Amino acid sequence: MDLLVDHLTRARASGAVFARTVTRPPWGLRLGGSMQLAVHAVAQGRGWIWFDDAMQSPMQLAPGDVVLVRGGRDHYIGHEPGATCAEPDDFRARHGADQLAGDPQATIFLCGAYRFSGDIGSGLLNALPQVMPLTPPIGDPLRDVVGLLSRELAAIEPGQNTVLDRLLDVLLVLAIRTSFRQSPMAPRWYRAAANPRLQGALQAMHEKAGYPWSVPELADISGLSRASFARAFGEALGQTPMQYLTEWRMALARDYLRSGEKELAEIADLIGYGSPYAFAAAFRRHHGQPPGAWRQQEIARAGNAETGLDSHPG
Structure with missing residues (x-):
């Protein structure tokens, strides 16, 4: 039995994709701290992620970058730090169309979330840093999964929900594995x-x-x-x-x-x-x-x- 898989299974970790967004500046999205674990990835263009806390510097996201954000604090993602940010429903209403998909100046990014249950899920979440930026190199499976997610979300296809669920599972495992491999704060059991x-x-x-x-x-x-x-x-x-x-x-x-x-x-x-x-x-x-x-x-x-x-x- 793989201990990481055992923890994820018992935590009943499940993913829910918020959106694939294609947009041009100005744009900004506020995400509440009630989400247990949020994931953001940029497939094309650039974006920034920041917090209200001045102690946390804004982080730029380039194509292929992935950031996991543990719940607790509101966070923001936009075309530049401090951009005016809309609530999720308003943001989707303004930026839900895909007309800009072929525009090389457009930014394409993904936002999703994960839910965990019980003490085992809480223990797994607490072992993660508040913010986990990952920049996988070209050829890294994590980068490939981001590309697959973006392409799968570009159009509605039969069986899409199943494909997205599996890709989110893979994304979560790869991201946590990378984080634990790099972090001195990784759980002792890992x-x-x-x-x-x-x-x-x-x-x-x-x-x-x-x-x-x-x-x-x-x-x-x-x-x-x-x-x-x-x-x-x-x-x-x-x-x-x-x-x-x-x-x-x-x-x-x-x-x-x-x-x-x-x-x-x-x-x-x-x-x-x-x-x-x-x-x-x-x-x-x-x-x-x-x-x-x-x-x-x-x-x-x-x-x-x-x-x-x-x-x-x-």
Whole structure:
């Protein structure tokens, strides 16, 4: 099992294309910080991306460039820094036509977004920088995907939604992989998964979270002595193998509980606890309350967020 794919799958990461825009100056678009992860790519011409924060310098986007922006702050994209920016609906109404597609002076850019679910999705997002500019060289698969997305969006064709979904999946994986490869802040599990001494054990824990793993068994998978394995694991991940396994099981449990699709007995079995009572005791140790109460609290919180109650004090 590929750990990055496992995280993306469990986070239920999904993409939604906003638009392929063909335009000439002046133009500008404001995008709200409520989007969990936005993606911008330029296929032709130039553009700029900037924030209200003066500490973040505007960044120019050239053909083939890709920028991922994590949610939290509004951001802007336009023909020049500080350009007047429209809201998405107004922007689409003004720049939705493709009459300029053959104009060499026009800018063609793509805007999209990704949604993530649960604690595993939040953990993956939090491992990304606030802004992730990527300039893939010619011949890089990431650059090729941007070109394919632009061409696919140029005209409506049968099966287009399926093609776009797959291309967005590829774009996300390539962008995150590139970011983690370049960033010293990449998650420890990502770096450790590339370590041949630890890769097998990590994959085993993710693939069979419900199995009663022991350190000797995991060490055997890794082809190391128990002491060597425990030392290598601790150095790479900053915790013992059993601590890592427990944290992963609890992350899975929280997402299962939040979805409401499984009973406590099912969750206990899936994550390696012999009974609902053993699972409840372990969950209480980690979260200070039993899983049933935690689930009800999360359901209430989600309901409040939907009705806007979370925005009121108290």
